Amino acid sequence: MLLLLLIVVGLGVVLTRDLLKATMLFAIYSLTIAGLFAALDAGDVALTEAAVGAGISTILILAVLALVPRHEKRRGGHNLAALFTVLVTGAALVYASLDLPEFGAADNPVHQHVGPYYIEQTYSDMGIPNLVAAVLAGYRSIDTMGEAVVILTAGIAVYALLSVPPRRRRKKGPPA
């Protein structure tokens, strides 16, 4: 049911020319994915998707839309090469997905690697019940430090791009 809603909303995002409407639909899309994650018992990912995908990215896209025209320019014609590439890639992915192991089976490769160690040892190692927090900040804390640095770098990049005053570049406006 949620997947169906996801497809409908995704098509809506692609088809609409109104970027504000696309932003709102994208927020609904993120919220639906968050619901799916929650249904799969992935609370941390669901919370992240709801807060970042549905919340902050929507606000940031709206902030960008406040700077650019609201409607997408219509372009004539179709790009057949792009359609062909998308169809071939999609068909290849669907074909590959037939070979995936059964969803949720206990002997899948993903459950044979380091997962069991974390599940068995986290509480005796760290004494905290949330495995995800333990893995992110404890076992894999250098990765998380890298992520924090990436966020700071993104902030610096946005600051560098937007702190210079805008040039008067638009020709179409009425001569002031």
Place this chain on the structure above:
Amino acid sequence: MKDNPILVVVARFLIPLVMLFGLYVQFHGEYSPGGGFQAGVIFSAGWILFVFVYGLETGLRIIPPGVIYTLASLGVLLYCFIGLLGVILGGRFLDFYPLLESPHAAQQAGIILVEFGVGVTVATVVMLFFLMFARRRGEEIAGGLDPDAEDEPQPDEDDWR
């Protein structure tokens, strides 16, 4: 939006709750879903809602830009400092066990501190993003460019409803 009483009342009620929930997600992250990233995002969403209602000037009076820049760097520095503290106390980089006597308490203290660093950085960087875009819009309007000039509804170009 200050003159819309419904928005102001709802926002006044919601902003503390949003920020409180952000802090809950931050400091309760070892027991329930959550952590620094989500908490930072939720906390800054509270501030952005405040800016939507009261305007950017008021929002910047509460958290000045200098504080935003400083905290964004301090969050990452706190993370690295906790990592180096483990080295100083005789462990490895980002090794939390040397921090305290009891291994569990040491791990929990380390995790809480680094997550706090992540949360501070994420919250302030998101505020910085919003601040830069909002300022840019103000500059464009002040510079005689109207960002909304092409925003007239164009119903014939809208083929999805």
